[in-house]
Amino acid sequence: MTERNTTIASRVGLHARPAAIFAEAAGNLPLEVTIALEGVPESEAVDASSMLSLMGLGATHGTTVVLRAQGDGADEALDSLVQVLQTDHDAHS
Template identity: 75%
Template sequence: MFERTATIASRVGLHARPAAIFAEAAGEYPHEITIARQGEPADEAMDAASILSLMSLGASHGDVVVLRADGDGADTALDHLVQILETDHDAE
């Protein structure tokens, strides 16, 4: 199991446009990727490819989230997804 932490960079948090960008990218990988707020149990993590799960996560600007995935290439997938979360998509 691979795990990465990321700090939400978008000024409005992980809502609307940033969540859609992230969910689309997560869905392109063949891995089951989960996301949870830092400090929450791993068994409460949500599907990172689901925009509804992402929006219900309620992650705000500056919050730290934990991404987890398993399998060949999962570490590379998580690195890419961290880059997306740590980009302010509201500034583009």
């Protein structure tokens, strides 16, 4: 099992637009990825490709989450998802 911890960068947290972007990225991967708040048991992790599950986490700006995946390409997959979470998708340009 491969695991990554990262912090939510979007100023509104993992909500609406950031959750949709992340869920789509996770859903496009060839393996199953789970996400949970730091400190939550692995058995309570949710499907990272489910927007409703992501929003249900209640992950706000600065919250640390744990991503987990298993199988070929897990390292690269989690690295790409960490980049999505470390981007403030609500920043106004």
